[in-house]
Amino acid sequence: xxxSPSGGWMRSALVALLxxxxxxxxxxxxxxxxxxxxxxxxxxxxxxxxxAPEGLEPARAEDGLLxxxxxxxxxxxxxxxxFEGSEAARTPAAVRSPDEIVPNLTRxxxxxxxxxxxxxxxxxxxxxxxxxxxxxYTEIFTGRPSRACQDNDxxxxxxxxLLDQAHGAGAKVAAFGSWEKLERATxxxxxxxxxxxxxxxxREGDPAVNPWPGHGDYRPDRHTTEVALxxxxxxxxDVLFVGLGDPDEHAHHGDYEAYLASLTDADAFVGKVFDAxxxxxxxxERTHVFVxxxxxxxxxxxxxxxxxxxxxxxxxxxxxxxxxxxxxVMSARPHYLADVTPTLRNVMGLAPDRASSAGRAxxxxxVGAVD
Numbered sequence: 021x022x023x024s025p026s027g028g029w030m031r032s033a034l035v036a037l038l039x040x041x042x043x044x045x046x047x048x049x050x051x052x053x054x055x056x057x058x059x060x061x062x063x064x065x066x067x068x069x070x071x072a073p074e075g076l077e078p079a080r081a082e083d084g085l086l087x088x089x090x091x092x093x094x095x096x097x098x099x100x101x102x103f104e105g106s107e108a109a110r111t112p113a114a115v116r117s118p119d120e121i122v123p124n125l126t127r128x129x130x131x132x133x134x135x136x137x138x139x140x141x142x143x144x145x146x147x148x149x150x151x152x153x154x155x156x157y158t159e160i161f162t163g164r165p166s167r168a169c170q171d172n173d174x175x176x177x178x179x180x181x182l183l184d185q186a187h188g189a190g191a192k193v194a195a196f197g198s199w200e201k202l203e204r205a206t207x208x209x210x211x212x213x214x215x216x217x218x219x220x221x222x223r224e225g226d227p228a229v230n231p232w233p234g235h236g237d238y239r240p241d242r243h244t245t246e247v248a249l250x251x252x253x254x255x256x257x258d259v260l261f262v263g264l265g266d267p268d269e270h271a272h273h274g275d276y277e278a279y280l281a282s283l284t285d286a287d288a289f290v291g292k293v294f295d296a297x298x299x300x301x302x303x304x305e306r307t308h309v310f311v312x313x314x315x316x317x318x319x320x321x322x323x324x325x326x327x328x329x330x331x332x333x334x335x336x337x338x339x340x341x342x343x344x345x346x347x348x349v350m351s352a353r354p355h356y357l358a359d360v361t362p363t364l365r366n367v368m369g370l371a372p373d374r375a376s377s378a379g380r381a382x383x384x385x386x387v388g389a390v391d
Contacts, residue, residue: 085191086369087340088307090252090293091261091360093160094286095153095199096268096324098317099335101283103138110276110321121283124291125311125337132294133309133339134346134385142351144336144382146315147358150326156314156334156357157205157263163361163379176204182361183207185370186259187217194255196248197221197263200237206261220247221263233269233278241266241282245289253296256303259368264289274322308340308367312360336360336382342367344387355382 100107102125105117118126129135137144146156147165154174158166161181168178180188183206187193195206200222209215222237223229231238241264248262266282290311297304313335318328325331334357339345358379365372366381 085186085189085258087342087367088256088258088303089260089340089364089367090297090307090309091259091364092286092290092293092309092311093157093261093263094267094283094311094313095263095265096271096315096317097283097286097313097335098321098331099137099139099333101280102335106280107276107321111280113277116280121280122287124287124294128290128294128309128311128337128339130347132345133337133343134349135335135337136349136351136355136382136385137333137335138348141348142354144312144334144351144355144357144359145332146334147356148326148329148332151315151324151328151331153199153268153314154201154205157202159357160312160314160360161205162358163365163373164358164375164377165356165379172201174204175210176201177206177208180208181206182364182370183217183259183261184209185365186368189368189370191258191368192255193217193259194251194257195219195221195261195263196244196251197261198234198239198241198244198265199263200224200239202263233266233273233282238265238269241285241289245285245292249289249292249296252293253299256300262289271317271322276321306341308338308342308364310336310338310360310364312336312357314357338363338385340367342387343385349384351382351384 101118101121103118105121106113106115108115136142147159148155150170152172154172154176155166155169158169158177161183162177162179163182164179168174169176183193183195194217195202197203197206197220203219203221204210206219207215207217223231223239225237229239229243232240234240244262244264248260251257252260264286267279267286270278270282290309293309297307315324316331316333317324318331356379359382360379362372362379362381363385366386
């Protein structure tokens with residue numbers, strides 16, 4: 021099926037991106053593309069536990085990755101709407117269930133895979149201590165608590181990221197983000213000219229893109245998802261990251277209805293990812309999909325950060341052939357965003373990070389795990 025980004029600027033943008041892909045070291049040559057038209061943290065939270073014996077060892081792939089992966093993040097999407105639906109006190113509209121707000125995620129957790137961080141089932145948290153975006157994304161991609169990055173102006177990843185490691189193993193990698201600063205977290209190569217794989221974050225100065233609901237060089241999710249889906253369908257990368265940001269932007273504006281609508285839009289993108297994978301036959305069947313958030317929200321909904329420890333709380337949905345379809349999984353220990361990368365390394369068949377500060381794979385997600 022051909023995907024047709026709307027507007028000439030989008031067609032031009034994707035063509036330009038594919039030229040970049042073709043020139044990236046170690047990447048396959050790009051193909052020509054034609055366009056025809058439960059409460060707060062409460063008792064669920066414990067401190068970071070001492071390192072346990074090494075968890076699951078990844079099966080080794082002889083050439084490249086064991087399984088392709090799609091990782092989606094939804095910036096600032098709090099757990100309440102994901103698991104409990106809309107909050108009556110914040111809207112005059114009728115209360116909506118998770119099935120109405122995020123039907124694809126709900127189905128993903130109920131029928132396709134497993135969920136970490138559901139109320140009463142344990143937690144997954146940003147390590148902080150400042151629960152904002154760039155530290156959260158850096159923690160996700162390095163697999164380590166982001167102690168050196170505690171604001172949105174930090175340099176970002178200072179060690180090779182999951183995407184760097186996958187590229188080094190021969191994988192075709194691409195990253196798309198609505199927020200321009202995501203490029204700092206996805207790779208430790210901060211020089212755009214020497215970046216080893218495609219990173220398209222923000223509108224990159226394109227005046228044809230209105231950044232609302234963001235500002236500066238922000239690219240709204242409707243544009244990011246359109247280009248990312250076209251790339252997924254026609255380039256079939258081994259590792260695809262898509263970082264969405266509209267829910268966090270609308271929340272900062274205090275617009276709860278727009279926040280809910282943007283969650284539904286992000287959820288629709290997740291559904292389209294599964295639809296695209298279904299059209300890829302065996303490759304799609306082998307692909308794992310993970311969806312998470314970089315931080316939660318404060319009790320006032322509008323804000324988040326170190327002043328609000330409840331905004332540490334996030335969630336994780338996972339599906340794929342290695343993931344047990346078990347729904348809301350019980351976690352015996354707290355998990356952290358640093359545990360996302362070691363979990364994905366297991367799926368991809370990449371060597372684990374043995375550093376003492378590294379996260380640990382979320383073992384209860386995998387086939388054979390038991391409550």
